[in-house]
Amino acid sequence: MKKTAHAALEKLKSGGRRLTAARRAVIEALAEAEAPLSASEVLGILVKRGVGADRATVYRELEALSEAGIAVTVRFESRAARFELAGGAHHHHAVCVKCEAVSDVEADAELEAAERRIARRSGFKVLRHSFELFGLCADCR
Amino acid sequence: MKKTAHAALEKLKSGGRRLTAARRAVIEALAEAEAPLSASEVLGILVKRGVGADRATVYRELEALSEAGIAVTVRFESRAARFELAGGAHHHHAVCVKCEAVSDVEADAELEAAERRIARRSGFKVLRHSFELFGLCADCR
């Protein structure tokens, strides 16, 4: 198991949550994924691994992980929400509209500065933001 | 009718599209809205005005407007896509997580510069991006 998955489990336990097979499997699926996963993708992975989880369970689990700050929700253009573990550094995503590949984009200092500037101008207190790029990846362009 | 709505109709006509009651009503609804509208909100407005439009028609219309570049799609945290007329300057949105108010945020030159820098670093050709702020508006903070 990856370090991020381990840390996530620790964080959960210290929040009154219990360690179940489904939960462990969901976290591991997210930890091993290269890109944010949708609920149905997570469900597919669990099924492939022989962990029979219900659809509702997966949704509830993903919601619980988000609430606990262990996972973050991202929305691209498709309808389904996607989830990734919150372990690493703050980053954004570049989504290829042709091959659907998702690559991480490290947070840019100027970007954050621009956000603070915007917040100051408008009196808006920013809690979080979304910033995603859509276009063609190096292979598809 | 607002100027933006008028311009949108002109743009449509010069694209082989026809001017129907439903189309006119959808465009007017978007033109008069203070914030991006979801399909069901648009439908609600049409019904209130006595323009009996079918759900499928509204969806098709919004899609057509997006394809024509007359409307743009934005996604906040909720599931439904939202639409606004593309008339004005490029901008982003600040969404209050408490009162749900949406205010426009003018595009920031630094933001765009950061985007170009990111694109250059990664070999990614950016076609469009999303940037939305979530937090507390001046009234709710």
Add this chain to the structure above:
DNA sequence: ACCTTACTGCGACAATGTCGCATTGTCAAG
């Protein structure tokens, strides 16, 4: 007035969640 075809309504269906309720499984206290 007529033709072409864009547009519409209807109804079925699909994808993505959400919820209540009875049952099961965790885990820590005893």
Add this chain to the structure above:
DNA sequence: CTTGACAATGCGACATTGTCGCAGTAAGGT
């Protein structure tokens, strides 16, 4: 190790948000 509390699960019904095919309607040029 047993047991009690309650977190978590499975099941099934339902809601929301779209999508699609098809037959009928109507916009707009000729």
